[in-house]
Amino acid sequence: MAINTAPYVEAFRRFRSSLAQAVDFTDPNFTNSAITRERFNRVMQARAGLVDLIPAASQADPDTGVARVIDALAPKNADDVALQEAEARKVQILLGAGRSLEVLIKEASPLRLAAIAQWIEVSPEALGSADPAGVIAEVRELVFQQLVDAGVPEAVLERDVTLDAAVVAAWRDVLTEALEGAASLGALSRLARLDQRGYAALGLDESVQRDIELDFQVGRLDSLHLRHDAVRVR
DSSP states (O other), X not given: OOSOOHHHHHHHHHHHHHHHHHHTOOOTTSOHHHHHHHHHHHHHHHHHHHHTTSOOGGGOOOHHHXXXXXXXXXXXXXXXXXXXXXXXXXXXXXXXXXXOHXXXXXXXXXXXXXXXXXXXXXXXXXXXXXXXXXXXXXXXXXXXXXXXXXXXXXXXXXXXXXXXXXXXXXXXXXXXXXXXXXXXXXXXXXXXHHOHHHHHHHTGGGOHHHHHHHHHHHXXXXXXXXXXXXXXXX
């Protein structure tokens, strides 16, 4: 990874610190309603400050290269269809027996990887998820990485081009979701996989209870409908 993600780490940590300061604001010269209004204004100021630091969508499009590789795995004829369908059935049986999809991907042949990349879109794992697009993207990224590790030429060629964009995209998702509350588990797990050092620097595992309480307080302020203008991400 060639990109420096330290500014994103700092942006996230500074934002969370600003939120904590905002919800704790008090002033003996203010009425209770004025204190609430000022707390909310400070939350919105923190959000506006974070928006300016979120990478633009144009910097975070890793999907093109990955999609080219994944699309090339699609069956070309009836024989390919039959082979991939057979592999997809085996995958479902193995999952039903308790095997992990991530482990199956790491152990998969190119044929099974192709089947998984096509099957995941209609899989129970995706269809039953609150974030099906996130599940599909994460699995296809794992398939892509396994193809790279296996030395598949097309995947290797795309790797360097897509890696930095994938990292930026993961940070963009986390920072964007953080604007309105806790980042989703899918966004955080994707970040942890793509930028282990950056994720660890956030210290989220050590601040779970504090973060839950902070998000609850911010949510209460939001529920008062004091907002006039939404904060927009580029």
